[in-house]
Amino acid sequence: MARTRIVLAGEGGQGVQSIAKILVEAGYEAGKEILYIPNFGVEQRGGVSIAFCQVADEKIGEPRFSKGDIVIMLSDRAIDRCSAYVNENSTVIYDSSVCSTKPTCKAKEIIAVEANKIANEQLSARVFNIIVLGVLLSATNVLKLDDIKNAMEMALGKKFDAKPELRELNYKALEMGMNMIQKAGV
């Protein structure tokens, strides 16, 4: 059974849940089985924000899983919190322009990206999370770019219509993210 388990973790405010929602919405529209649990605590803002997403071809059993196939860590605290979801079959992706250290957990592969740096230097800090979404799209390789674009349209369509240049900016961010790593083919 093809099932991809994704852990997406960052600081509250980095937009982790926003891109998780776009990802799972895209998966749902593409006819995949989806299960998404936003990790929520007592704080409305701040703290580590984690999204547990599963994309599968068949009905999903367990809602929470022990180890992720793809684990994305976007801050030092996210590395601390989420190393527990990593084993030798996991691909870990972390943002080396945010995190001060490299994750030390034992994984199949640990990939560094600089989404934050590129967002700030080349695009806009606002699309940091969309770059990460692009990274995730390449890394998982289970969803099509068009699916994601449609889901982005559902989530952000009104903002795009008000400011068309935002659409271009977001597409650019998505593309740059996708190109940051080779298709991992997990």
Added chain:
Amino acid sequence: MVQTLDVTPDIAKAQNPEAGASKFCPGCGHGMILKTLAHTIDDLNLQEKAVFGCDIGCSLLSWNYMNVDTVQTHHGRTTPVIYGVTRANPGTIGIAYMGDGGGLAIGSQHLVNAAVRGENMLIVLANNTNYGMTGGQMAPTTMPGQKTETTPYGRDCEVTGKPAKGAEMVASIVDSNKAYVARATVSNLRKLRQTFTKALKNVEKGGFSFVEVLSICPLNWRTNNEGTWDRLKTMEEFFEVKEFVQREGLE
């Protein structure tokens, strides 16, 4: 030879004729309040629209007193049950009947919030300055120096605070355009009937009404008739008997 008085008891239509002898202690104020309320319901022809709810405490014993659909609830919980009814079925004349404990202690959050939200109902709070059914403990309304089972040497306001003034509190938080708030007393039942009339008319208009009735508890007060009357008069000096809030157009 035994002679019987040939006088028909004065039973209101809204009073349950099958309830039998009063379950209240001799001299209790509840019977007077309830009978007056029943007559007022008759006066305004509200029997079919009325729903009566009673609390735990002595007010519980009114569970079959009225000849209207009645629900007996839990300690302090009559207010939410009755606004639950009137929210679900608008046009109902919801009446929540409780003592000082039910209204001002265990159910005080419901009284406060029902008043603030302007729930469409009448709350009748019988204030006899003690917890009667449980054996005469201190209530929020217990008078300074009053002896109860939990203040056997008299209520010390330094330790337990001053008596709660329910009507004043409610008056300060209601929307005066939609509310009727009054304090009445069992020493003047004609006036009480007028008070209930206004209170129920306000509910008919969609408003929130609160009537605190100063009442008596000779059993727990351990007073004879004279002592009971004196105590009630003292209460009337402490708890001002008047209309606190009256929306326009109420008669």
Added chain:
Amino acid sequence: MVKKLITEDTRMFLTGNETIAYAANAAEAEFMYGYPITPQNEIMHTWCKLLPKTEAGFLQTEDEISAGFSTIGGILAGKRAFTATAGPGNVIMQDAQSMAEMMRIPFVCAVMQRGGPSTATVIYAQQETRLTCFGGNGEGFRIVYSTAGHQDLYDYMIKSFNTAWKYRFPTFMLADGYQGKMREPVTLYDPASRGIKMEPTPAVLRAPGKIDVDRKANHIRNTFNLEEELMEVLDSYQAEFDRIAPEIEEYLEYKAEDAEILIIAHGIVARSAMTAVDELRAKGIKAGLFRPITLRPLAVKPLRNAVSRAKQVLFTESANGQLAQMILEKIYGLTTPYSTLFKMGVGVTGDDIVQKVESMVKTPATV
């Protein structure tokens, strides 16, 4: 009369809390009383957002005590009313729930469990199992459905209304924070399209008919003068509960027929157990699942049969054996040894169960 939003089968991608609000509307629920507590808030949020379309009612009360009691008021007024709560809210709502139990009020409540005791976590647990089944100062005259995902939430929320009004015992849909907050696809439908007819909800307060002409005034109470008076009432409730139990009991067996190791789990943990069963079977270990769907009443006969057939039993819960305690009492006399995997307030994953069962194969349980 409320307006139903779902008139034909509709596949949607929703959170569990949203699903419950849609289900209540599909069941023609007319009024919700509620008080905010995580993780059930979005039931209210969704219900309120839909109000202009559904023309139903809502009241945000001052606490869960009043949410419970005002729900009772709405029900007695003849409305299909309901509430939802979690954790400490479920604790203080026991006051109203026990009144519903005593007065046979068709109280419907969705419980989205969070960590306990106390405020603990706002996230997830199965620690309100005992409370929901046996809370209050009563005997557990309650019907409790434990759900395992969004289709269950939709199906059993609708069913809860009919069970409550048909049998007049308070009925609970026991779910949890994961189910409330997670998103997965679910098929919404009009109950009528599945042959489900909603039970009538007659009024007790302001019942039809003129007092003294067509009927007497209703006086309903929950206080009795004598112990024997109370026992007579409760004995009749118990007899009624036992009589209707076979009509209500529900359970699910997954590969349990030839299972040597039988996993017993309820709710969302049962879903992890299904994942684990598949993995274990692929490794040649004959594992199976028994999932009670009704926790009150429990399907005792099928449970005893399944336990008798197995060589070992594994109880697993996101609590310290709250369901296991209820079940052990019902399988008294059986000698199948058992082991436990209890994670208090934490999700149980398929991997957790696989590892535990593998260890049981190596070192069989002796208890």
